[in-house]
Structure formats: C-alpha cells, structure tokens
Amino acid sequence: MQDSNIKNPIIEFVDVSFSYEAEDDGTQKVLDKINLSIKPGEFICILGHNGSGKSTLAKLTNAIYVPQKGRVVVDGKDTADENLVNDIRQTVGMVFQNPDNQIVATIVEDDVAFGPENLGVAPEEIRQRVDKALKDVGMYDYRHHEPHKLSGGQKQRIAIAGILAMQTKCMVLDEPTAMLDPVGRAEVFETVMRLNKDFGITVIFITHFMEEAVKAERVLVMDDGKIVQDGSPREVFSDVQKIKSVGLDVPQASELCYRLRKAGIDLPPGMLDEEECANAIIKAAEDIS
C-alpha cells in the first residue's frame, strides 16, 4: 500500500530537543537530541517512567508541539512549517490516556464523524467512512449509543474509530490503556494490533504494561529525555538490569529466567512469555540430569 514510501521513514526525528519553560529557573529540558526513524507499517511500543519524555515525543509527531532544536519530518513534511500542519494532522492521529476527555458528541457515530467533517469530506463519504471505522474497531452495533454510557475500553475504541475515519497513515496512542481494566486493555490493544496488521497503519503505542510491549515489533525505552534502548522486545527485555535501572519492569517470565541465570542456572536471555520460560527451564533441568 505504501510502495513509494518503502525506503522513506513515515516519521523522522533529527536531533530533536525540547524544553518547557519552568516557573522559577528558566527552562526544563524534556527531550535531548532525539534521533528516531519510523518506517511505514511499524508497530512500536514506547516505555519509560513518568516524566521520561514519552508524551512530549508523542505530541511532536503531529505538530501539537514543534521542536526548538532539530526537525521532525512526517511523511516528508517538516512539522515546523505552519502551512503543513493540516496535512500532518491528517497523517498522524492521536489517542490520549483518559477516555472521558476525548469524546465530543452525544452519539457514537457523530463522534466518529467529527474528524472527517472537519476535513471537509463529502457527507456520503463520511457515512461510509464512519460505518467502516466502527466495524473495524468492533463498535458498529453501538453506533447509536451514547458514548458516556460505554465502558472505558469501548470509549477508547470509539476514539480510535475517529482516527480511522480520518484515514491517517499513522496512529500515536499515549497510554490508551492506563485507565482501563484488564478486559478493556486487551480489547484496545488487540484492536490496534489488528489495524496495524490488516491496514498497515503505523502505530506508536505508549504504555506501562510490559505484556503489551512484548507483542510489539520494536520497543523504545526512554529515560531522562533520551532513547536509551531501541530494539526487538527480546533484545530490550534481555537486559533486565537496565530496564529496572530506569524505573520499569520486565515480564515476570523474563525476570525469573534472568535471576536464575544469575544464580548459575544455564538459561538463555530474553525469555518473553510463560511458554518460552517454562521450556527453557525444562531444557536446563534435562541438561543437568
């Protein structure tokens, strides 16, 4: 679907620094010379403790913020160019943490139509897009419902449908599952995974839940305004000490294998789930008997 883009990143950060103005002592640096290249169709999870710069990075991807130093280029367009802001926002859509803060209409399908309406899409086409988007997130049966009566997971899927209806190539989700229960969390994460797989939508998914991160293609770990790890989940979760040193967790299976290995039991690094972990332990048990 994105043949012409294969070689070009859809989002690129070049030496990006960003500071907020602090009340008392000048400025507070939040991002420090970030270089990052995201290919079309990637599924990336970003991890990092509160205040590590994740949300600021997210807001730089669709020109909510523009960098003070360096450049952010989205689908070939520099976000600092004010004339291109509309194009950029049609390329990158955002979903935020609190499901109650991003619903604008009183009926589900009106809410999903809000984005394309603002883009000036023709009414018949809006109708088609809204129906399709709601079907794609599994909320079509709720199209006439009142959003405030839905569960948190359902509200987030409505927000995602709103972005789908704008047909953006890229979706940035800033802790969309943080306020949800386990069922809602799985609903939202699986929906996003499917949209990435079926439609090739590029996804940047910020989360504190390691069980989500292990399913991404690529994991970025942020600390103190820098990207300190960038690799596959297996690579990133191999270095348990590093992850812990930046205030994060690893899946229990990864940590168990790591601690056993340190205790002198011969296990491979980077075990991600219960199957891998159990199989490695069984193999180690066979080796010693």
Added chain:
Amino acid sequence: MPIISTSGLTHVYGENTPFKVAAINDISIEIGKGEFVGIIGHTGSGKSTLIQHLNGILKPSAGKVFLEGKDIWENKKSVRQARFKVGLCFQYPEYQLFEESVYKDIAFGPKNMGLSEKEIDKRVVQAAEYVGLAASLLEKSPFDLSGGEKRRAAIAGVMAMQPAVLILDEPTAGLDPRGRDKILNLIKDYRESTGSTVVLVSHSMEDVAKYVQRVLVVRNSRLEMQGSIKDIYSKGELLKDMGLDVPQITKVFEILQGKGLDVRGDIFTLEEGFNELLKFFGKEVSV
C-alpha cells in the same frame, strides 16, 4: 469480633424506574482487625459500590453494615463515626485535591473531626512522612506536584484521619511501575507500623498476590468466593471466566508441572517461584 462485617448487603440503583439494577446483591463478609484484604472483580462487578457502603457513603437498600459489631445506620452519630473510622480513598484521588496547599489538603479530614490545631499538625506531618512527601512540599500548591506525588498527598489526607480501616480503590491505577511499587510499599509499611486494617481493591493479580492475606472475589454483584491467595488463585479457569487472570509466574509453574517437572504448582509470586526453582536445581535459597 470482626472490625467490619456486612450481612445480606444489597444496593439497588434506579429503584422504581425501568432501569432498576442491583449493583450488589446479598453480600455478607467479615473483615478481621488488622487484616490485609484484597477485593478483585471485573469492572461493573460491584466492588466500588460494596466499599462505599463500608463507611456509610451509600445506604444499603437491604442488609446491614456493622462496624465493631454496631450497625452503622443505627443513628446519625454512628454513621458519622463510620466515616471517620473507615477511611476511603477513591480511584484517582488526586482529582479531589482542592486546597491551596498540600498541608491544608491533608489537614482537611482531621479538621472536620474537630481535633486541636496541635493534634492536626502532628497528624499532617506524620501522614506526609508515611507517604514519603518531603516537608518542603507541604507548603506548595497540590497542583504543582507530579502525578505520583499528588496521589500520595491524597492518600495522606485519608491516613491523617487515622482510620481503623483504610480502604483503597485501585490506588495504583495509571501509575508507572516505580510509582506503583512505591505506593504499595508505603501502604504495607503503614499497615505494619499502625496495625490498621487495610482493604485493597485492585485489578492487578500480581499486586494482590504480593501484598494481601485474603481475597474477596465479586462477580455480577455477588460475592463469588473468598479465601487465601492459594484458594482463589488455584481456580485459574474460573478467574479467566471473570475476565481476571492468574499471574504469569503461576502459569509458568502450571506448564512446568504439566510437563512433569517436580515443582510446586501453587506459586503466585516471583519470589516464591525463584526460591522453588533454586531448590529444584539444588542451589542455595537466600532467605
């Protein structure tokens, strides 16, 4: 005698309307003095409605709530007593901060109790210490704190009332792992140093396994089961059915046992699992 108990507790929302629904139905529980109890259940199961009865915020449609053996709805005074003796910390409590300084916010509860200035001051300082808020933060506006600090300030406000029972509804929701561990550890330390009864409502089966002594499971507005971590967590299928799940470490040991490895199947925390395998491989177990 349990510190709190309920018998046949039922709460109906929208009575006399077509939307009538029982949020909790015939719930009878007992919580012992000094116990650390966890309440789990999916969203909408009735957990929050249940705990809001324990300090008289909600009045039961049927059934009773007893605090130290006395019906809290006996008279006006007894309900007021319940509100002070049972401290309830809501989900996202930081949204309820409102005073101009952190100090005043923490002092709000004790002030309402009619305590002396001196006693209030003592309690505010102590509560701030329990939650690890530096004294220098007390004069700041609560809105200048970080998310995790705000959350801890809000919890301190409840602790400052020195309730006999502290109930926390999802105190770690939305926090990063460091903030989560910090809050759970401070609750644990608070309980150990004050001997208070603590009730923790949580979605995290890992956290519940690590901290509490006994679990109540609420499902479809009823008390589905209660028991030790071991009793409850060994019912993996039933939990899954309810949209809950056992910790990953438990699954690892289920697989190991299933494949014939001679290890325990009842492992619910990482620490237990690690020690069990050290033993299996004949290594020293650190205590």
